[in-house]
Amino acid sequence: MKISAKGEYGLRAMAILALEYHTGPVPLREIAKREEISHQFLEQIFISLRHAGLINSVRGAKGGYTLAKAPAKIKVGDIIRVLEGPIAPVDCVAKNAEAACSRSTFCLTKGIWQRLRDSMTEVLDDITLADVIKKSDSEPGGK
């Protein structure tokens, strides 16, 4: 039940971009240094995030990355879904639900995983990057 380094690093890096949202593009190398993450690994993570439309890049000298939208418009769940795949403790309850298993009609445990998925989704989609940089306890405004 752990998230991987990819999701953890990616979220931390996105928080930095949120902090620097009004100060122009931040080079990846700077983020990597600040967060003590391998910059080559972070590069791969950023490519995924860019392909997903969560960040923009500026190439060349003085280049770097910026959030594609305001921090308040980016949910933690958006980031996690890009880097970790669908939020679901087992494949058979993923929202796209390819993996309809043959025992699903009588499976006693499916309901558990659905409830768990829903509560995880609720938390992750309730927190935006604006919340993340606001206070240390990441409590969103509406709570």
Next chain:
Amino acid sequence: MKISAKGEYGLRAMAILALEYHTGPVPLREIAKREEISHQFLEQIFISLRHAGLINSVRGAKGGYTLAKAPAKIKVGDIIRVLEGPIAPVDCVAKNAEAACSRSTFCLTKGIWQRLRDSMTEVLDDITLADVIKKSDSEPGGK
């Protein structure tokens, strides 16, 4: 963010034991067949569950396994913790919390993982095996 086969199989097997709670020990081979799980793999899982005190075993012919407590006394969270380790999306927010990371005082993301951990724990500790075998949607009595 997936649980492993160990946790998934273990929970399904425990649900069977809950169904058969009043009919004497159930042999592992029968559960394995019913749930289409490798019986040798399930054996390992059951050893963990027994060491954790969640099930009892009866050796010899006509032997098998039984729940160590009534289904209503066993929480899904108890089972998951035995088979998957502490419920925590990252090590640094595990309840025993060995892994206090050096950046924890200023980490922007720690609060997210704490909230996620709490909501996962709440769901898993709110559902007992009695709930699991009661209805298909696993809703506990109090909801």
Next chain:
DNA sequence: TTTAATCCTGAGTAAATTACTCGGCTTTCA
């Protein structure tokens, strides 16, 4: 116009984890 900074990308890889299997011992009922 060169140079340095930066992003972009595919390929490779060591280590760890997962999901098992193997083999053999021990206990108990009939």
Next chain:
DNA sequence: TGAAAGCCGAGTAATTTACTCAGGATTAAA
């Protein structure tokens, strides 16, 4: 006594993770 069951340590193939490597493309500034 023999079959049915649990007990358990060791091994292993496949997969995933967490990276590294090597080099190309783009742009600002000197």
